[in-house]
Amino acid sequence: MAVLGPNRYGKAETRVVRVTRHGDAHRIKDLTVSTSLSGDMTEVHLSGDNSAVLPTDTQKNTVFAFAKKHGVGMIEDFALLLARHFADSQPAIHHARVAVEEHAWERNGAFGHSFVRSGREVRTCVAHHDGTRSWVVSGLRDLVVLNTTNSEFWGFARDEYTTLPETRDRVLATAVDAAWRHADASQDWDKTYENARGALLAAFADTYSLSLQQTLYAMGTRVLAECPGVCEVRLSLPNKHHFLVDLAPFGLDNDGEVFFAADRPYGLIEGTVLREDAPAAGPAWE
Ligand SMILES: O=c1[nH]c(=O)c2[nH]c(=O)[nH]c2[nH]1
Numbered sequence: 001m002a003v004l005g006p007n008r009y010g011k012a013e014t015r016v017v018r019v020t021r022h023g024d025a026h027r028i029k030d031l032t033v034s035t036s037l038s039g040d041m042t043e044v045h046l047s048g049d050n051s052a053v054l055p056t057d058t059q060k061n062t063v064f065a066f067a068k069k070h071g072v073g074m075i076e077d078f079a080l081l082l083a084r085h086f087a088d089s090q091p092a093i094h095h096a097r098v099a100v101e102e103h104a105w106e107r108n109g110a111f112g113h114s115f116v117r118s119g120r121e122v123r124t125c126v127a128h129h130d131g132t133r134s135w136v137v138s139g140l141r142d143l144v145v146l147n148t149t150n151s152e153f154w155g156f157a158r159d160e161y162t163t164l165p166e167t168r169d170r171v172l173a174t175a176v177d178a179a180w181r182h183a184d185a186s187q188d189w190d191k192t193y194e195n196a197r198g199a200l201l202a203a204f205a206d207t208y209s210l211s212l213q214q215t216l217y218a219m220g221t222r223v224l225a226e227c228p229g230v231c232e233v234r235l236s237l238p239n240k241h242h243f244l245v246d247l248a249p250f251g252l253d254n255d256g257e258v259f260f261a262a263d264r265p266y267g268l269i270e271g272t273v274l275r276e277d278a279p280a281a282g283p284a285w286e
Contacts, residue, residue: 004045008097010036011056014063018072025112029072030103033079035059037086039094052092059086075100076136076189079127087129097286099126123193124179128283135284138193139179139234145201146173146240149256151209171242171259172209176200180223181232181284192227199226212239212269220273231278234285239267 012034020027037059043049063082072078079098086096102123108114121143128135154166180196203222209215220233242259 004042006038007041007045008036008038008095009041009053009056010034010097011060011063014060016063016067016072018067020071023112028105028115029067030105031067031072031075031078032101032103033063033082034099035063035082035086036097036099037090037093037095038097039090040092054086054090054093062086074189075102075123076125076127076138076187079125080129080134080136080185083127083129083134087131095128095130095283097126097128097283100124121176121197125189126179126284127185128286130283133282134185135282136182136185136187136189137179137284138182138189138196139177140193140197140200141175141177143176143178143197143200144173144240145176145204146171146242147205147209150207153211169256172212172215173240173242173261174204174212174237175240176204176219177236178219178223179234179285180227180230181234181278181281182229183231183279184229187229192229195226196223196230196233199223212237212267213271216269216271217273220271224273224275232272232274232281234272235270237269239269241266 014033016031016033018029037054040052043051044053062085066078066082066085070081079100083096083098086093104118104120104123105115106118108116121140123140125136125138148171149169151170151172152168153170154168156164178196178200182192199222200219203219204215207215207218216235216237220235223233224230241262243262244254244256245258245260247254247258
């Protein structure tokens with residue numbers, strides 16, 4: 001006998017751009033929004049009775065309608081608004097998860113109406129609401145950073161397959177993917193974002209690194225130190241290897257000047273740093 005296990009459904013990656021016009025000075029917010037609902041969904045799976053199913057098309061429409069009606073400020077507020085709407089307005093929906101990514105644009109010169117997509121990282125959040133409680137995890141991805149020195153890697157375990165030379169000076173580069181769990185769902189999201197981003201960058205730059213793992217822990221610890229409302233930080237750091245190119249065949253030396261920036265494979269260093277007294281996570285990360 002088969003039984004239905006955990007399930008959820010929603011509209012993934014609705015792309016919405018909200019323009020706000022103040023005379024000739026326009027603003028844009030460019031988001032990717034993914035909704036995911038769960039609740040009394042046994043019948044639709046077992047018998048095809050759709051009466052509890054708020055269509056994913058409706059969910060997508062709601063994203064656009066809310067962008068118009070409520071505007072888009074901080075993405076955490078927009079995500080919470082949507083999550084609360086779905087969980088509170090549909091009797092069959094007991095839990096709503098809304099994930100938002102924000103793509104940054106900058107002004108193109110002095111023109112009020114012209115923008116250039118910025119090379120900045122993508123800002124992210126996931127908000128949950130279960131009809132009573134809300135949880136928010138904020139973060140960023142693709143924050144690409146590189147140190148040209150102050151990184152070593154040696155003293156590692158060896159076996160018959162180890163060929164990696166030890167290094168006392170290497171390039172250390174990564175694309176930071178970070179998420180931080182808020183202790184409660186009423187924070188100054190923008191302020192925390194800037195503090196967390198600043199902490200990640202500062203810790204990456206000023207940690208004398210003996211491994212990317214050590215740098216990861218320093219970065220997570222720094223976010224907790226700078227952001228009192230954050231109780232847990234998760235980091236995923238690809239080690240973007242930079243290999244010194246052998247220029248000897250060309251009669252040239254290479255004293256840490258020319259590197260091959262390898263694409264793949266890459267080391268992937270992942271870890272969590274949390275306060276000793278961090279409250280239980282609930283479904284925040286899912
Ligand atoms: O910082 C590093 N951590 C590792 O675990 C590792 N493994 C490896 O081959 N290079 C590195 N660098």
